[in-house]
Amino acid sequence: MQDYTDLSSIKADLDAGKLSLPDLVEHYVARIEQRTHLNIFLEVWKEEAKARAEAIQSKIKDGTAGRLAGAVIAVKDNICITGHKVTASSKILEGFESIYSATAIERLLAEDAILIGRCNCDEFAMGSSNENSAYGIVRNPLDENRVPGGSSGGSAAAVAAGMCLMALGSDTGGSIRQPASFCGLVGLKPTYGRISRYGLIAYASSFDQIGPLSRSIEDSILLYEIMAGRDIMDGTTSSKKVEPFQGAGEKPFKIAYLQECMESEGMTPSVKQAFEEQVRKLEAAGHTVEAVPFPLLESIIPAYYILTTAEASSNLARFDGIHYGYRSEEAKDINSTYVLSRSEAFGEEVKRRILLGTFVLSAGYYDAYYTKAQKLRRLVKEKTEEILSDYDLIMTPSTPTVAFALDSVKDPISMYLQDIFTVQANLTGLPAISLPLATADDGMPLGIQFLAKAFHEDVLFDIAERTMQH
Ligand code: GLN
Helix, strand or coil, rough: CCCCCCCCHHHHHHHHCCCCHHHHHHHHHHHHHHHHHHCCEEEEEEHHHHHHHHHHHHHHHHHHCCCCCCCEEECCCECCCCCCEECCCCCCHHHCECCCCCHHHHHHHHCCCCEEHHHHHHHCCCCCCCCCCCCCCCCCCCCCCCCCCCCCCHHHHHHHCCCCCCEEEEEECCCCHHHHHHCCCCEEEECCCCCCCCCCCCCCCCCCCEEEEEECHHHHHHHHHHHHCCCCCCCCCCCCCCCCCCCCCCCCCCCEEEHHHCCCCCCCCCHHHHHHHHHHHHHHCCCCCEEEECCHHHHHHHHHHHHHHHHHHHHHHHCCCCCCCCCCCCCCCCCHHHHHHHHHHHHHHHHHHHHHHHHCCCCCCHHHHHHHHHHHHHHHHHHHHHHHHHHEEEEEEECCCCCCCCCCCCCHHHHHHCCCHHHHHHHHHHCCCEEEEECCCCCCEEEEEEEEECHHHHHHHHHHHHHHHH
């Protein structure tokens, strides 16, 4: 069977009777089974997907199928689906089954999507390489000795390996865009409040968003439009209407790139060169591309890690050995149930962040760290919005390096610096997309990131459609 890279070609073949949906599911399952050593899927819902494929195939015949008929989708293991296991790749949720589905999932199912399985990720979405999972590392299908990125590493790898058409990830500081960059995909982080977080296991609630990973921009747009919009189960969702994307315009864009980005220490010469080439291409296509100063760049990683760990320390308090999943066998009373269960079942990175978050929220240090980081968040938002009052888009490489070798980034600070270009969108709540536009000199893909004004996903889709055609 051919490798389908977008839903419209699947639909065309389904309609023409050249393809059957149960066969398509078989094909994806076979792909998954061929490369289990990549450790992408924690669970494959083979029988359920096949049964749904049969049912949707009849709907297609009757002309009653939804907009996602033909779309086989993988789900990050931190998004809840009724009656299915969900662990956030943590031992602490081992065996836990969800009693409700995320709103985003409900909306996909209502349009006849088929869910093929749940994907490995960094534990509680904390990481940039998918090396922090309690269920083992994920390998990058494009080069098995490299990481796929994180934390939605399994989701990106599944799409890149042709094990499904698209996947859902979550993005708190880059976890959709960074793996998209490492695996050569489109990855979208919508505006904060655009897609419901109901049913997404919380990491840092004022940053988290669910979003799509796909090969084609059209598929990302479709998933976004179906999942977006007000949900009474998540009070932070916006009631602003979701307008269907009208297609790319003609007017050239005014694009800013951040001066300090280009001087960023961690950026490899090859990434810099690939980025500069994209700037020239955009200029050649008639857009204006200009450097603007953004002196706050060096503060965004510290601000992000103080605020997200603070939120995580609170969010993860619920995993106490009583309510969900794992309980220590040595526990004797309430105190030892908490202490032992949490000590035994949280991984090293998660513990580091809970400790750091608890520290920055403690009475003696609250003002020095947490309040200061909140002030920085405000400044970053103001400065970014000021740039966007003059420019349609801000452009950066999605990542300072291409996918790195497994086990090569050992200290946490270097790993945190991976997020230098992506966290700005989460600190500000603005929408951003990583597009597979560039290739570094070692042949690995590199994403180019665009960031737009709040609720201006259409501008991201517009630049995507124009650039991805070249
Ligand atoms: N790499 C970042 C972190 O570890 C981003 C994670 C995410 O977006 N979930 O926090």
